[in-house]
Amino acid sequence: MNKDVLVIGGGIAGIQASLDLAEMGIQVHMVERLPSIGGKMAQLDKTFPTNDCAI
Amino acid sequence: MAEEMRIGVFVCDCGSNIAGYLDVKSLAEYAKTLPNVVFVKENLYTCSENGINEIKAAIKEQHLNRVVVASCTPRTHEPLFRGTCAEGGLNPYLFEMVNIRDQCSWVHMQERETGTNKARDLIRMGVAKAALLKPQEPIQSPMDPKAMVIGGGIAGMTAALAIANRGYEVTLVEKSADLGGLLLKLDKLAPSGADAAAIALKQADAVRRHPNIRLLTSTVIDEVKGYIGNFNVSTSTNGSNDQFPIGIIVVATGAQVFKPAGLYGYDGRKVITQLELEEVLKSKAFAAKNVVMIQCVGARNDERKYCSRICCMVAIKNAIEIKQVNPETGVRILYRDIQAYGTENEALFQHAKELGVIFIKYDPARPPKVEDGKVMIYHDLLGREIVLPQDLVVLSTPLVAGEDNEAISRLLRVSLDGNKFFLEAHVKLKPLDFATDGIYLCGNAHYPATVREAVSQALGAASRASIPLSRRVMSVEPIVSTLVDEDACRGCGLCAALCPYGALEIVRGEKGRKVRVIPVACKGCGVCAATCYQHALSVNSYTDLQIGEQIKAFLEESA
């Protein structure tokens, strides 16, 4: 049984899953096809319903 | 302390969020003139990898012993900058953040000069305080790797099983005699068509058989003392009391169906709720010829502004079931919006229409009128009132907060929202955590949810809970209340009475009654320090001296 986890995708879901896993002490490999992580959320200006910045 | 103060100030453009409204260049120039400031840098985005590296480099090269960043809100970025200082070799509590965005540029968008002057004041105050900051170390606290789940519905059971499967001991507390919650009263689930009670009972069986789960039914929680890693819970079960230690808590207490007394002639027999309809369908007693369902009864109004999310799909599911029992039955659904969001729900909505269910939109300003044998409704598309025959009216009512929510929020010292549902730490980024550490949230207790959503949230809450559970020791931020002058403390207990987090207690020692701070529970809100007329309590990094100096700095004329 390999102890690592592969996360495919560096958007908000991929980032949260990776952070949770890492905080549990698990080695995560995150793969993202674009040059930066952030996904669609990075392209948003503000988010509903709090109007917080997406970044 | 003969240490030479060397303060570095980083002023952020924040793209155009700050630079677009304030003269950031002049702010950076101004910062250079402030006492003890030896290094100033203006950044485009201080939070970017570049900005972070600049801070670290400056700490090393300029031998900085205090760092001030004038940028956005500490709520989102303070941990980042503290971490940066730590990586740069500086104690992270020798860092001060000044908010010149949310509290300045964003609220003075049309006032460049006034806004810039205000930012100058804020930066001057921040620098004055930074000079007085003392290094702090995180506070360590042990973690008892046991969990308690409150609520034995589908969310509670799923969370308990998930945590137990990770090897932790879980105590599941349920106030009724049975496991299963609302699902026990429902007929079928959609779109799977699965029997709701059967699903609940299957999970209940798994819970009962799991070696790591201790099940307490017919049990009420009387008191919860302590803090994350070290809670102490007192319960009573049919008169006998129990007490046990716990590390983390998951709230899965569900919600209740609103009973629309006085609305649309509700009588529980000919005008019933969807929940009551489930009962009728379950007992195979359905015999009506013409059903009219009314959506948003007691919801999306002044009293209860929110949309209860699931009622449209409940109505559609039940309408489909009625058509399956007898395709000849007339089913009409009167709605304001059909909330069939997502992939599965929209398909079900379509299916209902194919089976002949008729959907009529109504305006809340002209609600339907229910009379004996008929319902009158103003039909937008026809431009006139129409009369629908009925021998059964079903009212779709919202889920409202559980009756125990207020009591539980007091017991656990967690927040409720305006509708008395439990309130999470952050709507977007921490949807399953409470602001109070060590307590998590899932299912209807949070907000109306479908079974799929409740299960997903329960697994998520279990995941969040696993993070502290997996650690032997918790590390807590030292921005907490501290007894700085023990002799001054009279043991009056005013502070302990006012503390919203149960972080203070009065203990009897050699010097008499004195207050004792529980650092792990303390959120640094400052109510105790503000209350203490003896100035015995102070909050680290927010001492009277530091705040006093900030006020003095503000009152100075700016250079």
Add this chain to the structure above:
Amino acid sequence: MGNFKINVKRKARYVNEDLCTGCGSCAEKCPTMAVDVFNAGIGQRKAIYKYFAQGIPSVFTIDAPNCRQLGQGKKCGVCAKTCQAKAIDFEQKDATVEVEAGAIVIASGYDVFDPSVIPEYGYGRIDNVVTALEFERLLSASGPTSGHLDRPSELALEKEIEESEKEVRKLSGRVKQLEEKQGKNSAQVIEEVKAGASDPALLEWAKQAESLAGIETRLEAMHHKKAAATTARKLAFIQCVGSRDFRFNKFCSSYCCMHSVKEAMIANEHDREVHSSIFCMDLRAVGRGFEEYKLRGGLQANIEYVRGRVAEITEGEAKNPIVWYECTTDRQVKSQVFDMVVLASACVPSAGTAKLAQLAGVELDANGFIKTDSLMPLAASRPGIFVCGCAQGPMDIPESVAQASSAAACAAEVVIGAPAELRATA
């Protein structure tokens, strides 16, 4: 499950990540522009670029097909010469990285439905009809217009002005040269040609001079237009573009109703004169605080909710889009002129999902998203593989975040299971 072997192609950045400081000097000097994908195709960026300013990792990448040296075989290398960290590496190759994992979490997200397949909405033909994502970039302080609601037609106009000015500079340079050499002025030459002169050199000169005059006149008109332009004030948001549509996607994309309300509110915050009309069937505000947010939009942010699906969008004067719809609450077919129309375009499975599903051996549902079960909502059809966020279906940020934590729990259970020292004795 438990022992996945995955081959990952690590694409060449042509920049050494360990050496690059993200300073940006290379991009300043790079001579080539390319379409800016991050800004949804609005505006351009250099061939050597950072995907967005705050991107992690904070390093640059060369867009090889658009790079003069790497993609077009021309001589350049300006970035390498400028780079003080010596981080540029034109010889870098794609690499294959082998990853071994006990569990996999798929979080591959979604793509925005391309509305150009709905010709009656005019997307791609009418400048001022944009998708919601393009509108986000226009609204963003860090976007191509610094948050000003400049209309795409104005942006196109600016581009035209820029190109015309370049053309004018070129032509007037040539004409001036001719005038100096020959000692005549162009007006004379034009007269001579009109009078019948047939010298090909003179004809060429006259042609250029006339062309120059023509462009200059057009430029003046364009400058007038630009001066008269204001930012977009009257906005229309069209819901269910490609969603709840038998021709394309039957499902509802969940977040677009809220997305449009939010964009309308933020636009109004930027400029109090902004008025928005949201054309919808059902306005789905089902999450915590959403209904209140929607009501606030109507009361405080000049938003009008119109119940009616839009039949057609045409282009009127001054490039203003005209929306044709039936208002179902008063049973009338109407049309309204707007400054800009925003299409709330559907959430569809991201382009690589089908291939990914095939590689991973997991099933897709009827809509092309990765299939999960109601009672095990994070598990894909193959044990050990979990899926969260929009890869499994349209959902908003709180749901994606909650699901991500859930998927993490499921994956953790597979790879770690019960920590040995905490396993309770059965």
